[in-house]
Amino acid sequence: MKILVTGVNGQLGYDVIKILKNKKDVEIIEADKDNCDLTDEKATFEFVKNQKPDAVIHCGAYTAVDKAEDEKEICMKINKNGTEAIAKACKEISAKMIYISTDYVFSGIGEKPWEVNDEASPINYYGLSKYEGEKAVIANLKKFFIVRTSWVFGINGKNFVRTMLNLGKKMNTILYIVNDQIGSPTYTPDLAKLLCEMVFTEKYGIYHGTNEEYCSWADFAEEIFKLANLDVKINRITTEEYKTKAIRPKNSRLSKKSLIESNFSLFPTWKDALKRYIKELKEHNEN
Numbered sequence: 001m002k003i004l005v006t007g008v009n010g011q012l013g014y015d016v017i018k019i020l021k022n023k024k025d026v027e028i029i030e031a032d033k034d035n036c037d038l039t040d041e042k043a044t045f046e047f048v049k050n051q052k053p054d055a056v057i058h059c060g061a062y063t064a065v066d067k068a069e070d071e072k073e074i075c076m077k078i079n080k081n082g083t084e085a086i087a088k089a090c091k092e093i094s095a096k097m098i099y100i101s102t103d104y105v106f107s108g109i110g111e112k113p114w115e116v117n118d119e120a121s122p123i124n125y126y127g128l129s130k131y132e133g134e135k136a137v138i139a140n141l142k143k144f145f146i147v148r149t150s151w152v153f154g155i156n157g158k159n160f161v162r163t164m165l166n167l168g169k170k171m172n173t174i175l176y177i178v179n180d181q182i183g184s185p186t187y188t189p190d191l192a193k194l195l196c197e198m199v200f201t202e203k204y205g206i207y208h209g210t211n212e213e214y215c216s217w218a219d220f221a222e223e224i225f226k227l228a229n230l231d232v233k234i235n236r237i238t239t240e241e242y243k244t245k246a247i248r249p250k251n252s253r254l255s256k257k258s259l260i261e262s263n264f265s266l267f268p269t270w271k272d273a274l275k276r277y278i279k280e281l282k283e284h285n286e287n
Contacts, residue, residue: 108249
């Protein structure tokens with residue numbers, strides 16, 4: 001099977017490639033902004049079409065949530081137009097496509113976990129651009145998987161865990177961390193494992209893929225410091241007190257019902273994932 005992976009230099013793309021390299025009879029095409037510039041629709045379409053993959057795992061995206069409020073044009077170009085170009089190319093060559101989306105497509109209202117068919121109602125521009133990408137995939141393809149995820153962390157990039165560890169190493173640190181946004185941290189090797197399993201099936205549709213159990217950002221930070229043996233004082237604050245350019249959803253809980261119904265394995269808990277990540281960081285001499 002010939003699989004094209006976009007965003008190979010990002011956290012998720014990196015781990016997808018790592019897993020695919022251990023699979024037999026798989027030819028991998030690695031795409032990044034040097035050979036597949038998602039801001040250039042025509043070039044992206046031609047690149048995918050000419051490579052003739054059997055499947056595309058589309059990890060490439062614009063993910064700077066606050067910056068997106070100022071860089072609307074480039075954000076939409078990458079997340080919607082680039083995705084649409086890939087979907088159109090996949091249609092032409094009859095390839096299947098996996099598109100990675102986000103909890104940010106939802107309004108964040110309430111406490112009930114979001115089901116895959118719940119109404120999308122993004123509250124920031126990044127969420128809107130990812131939802132437009134979803135619509136482009138659905139409009140062009142029958143053979144697609146849309147996998148929404150949240151609070152991603154992995155070895156190959158910046159993330160909340162790394163930020164906390166760097167801040168936590170400073171003397172007498174007091175951190176103000178949001179306690180009313182609830183979701184699931186997601187370890188990229190666990191998500192990549194699902195994608196690499198999914199791509200060999202024909203169980204098309206929309207899925208939610210995150211590590212199990214929910215927490216707030218403050219809970220997440222507390223567990224990071226506990227595992228790293230760092231003595232940090234956390235002051236729990238509200239979303240309103242922690243002002244960001246982009247509005248964040250308070251309810252990012254995602255239901256895994258669709259994964260269970262299609263017999264895909266659920267991920268380990270986020271605490272288990274974090275433990276493995278801290279260990280991975282130590283092995284890379286970064287912690």
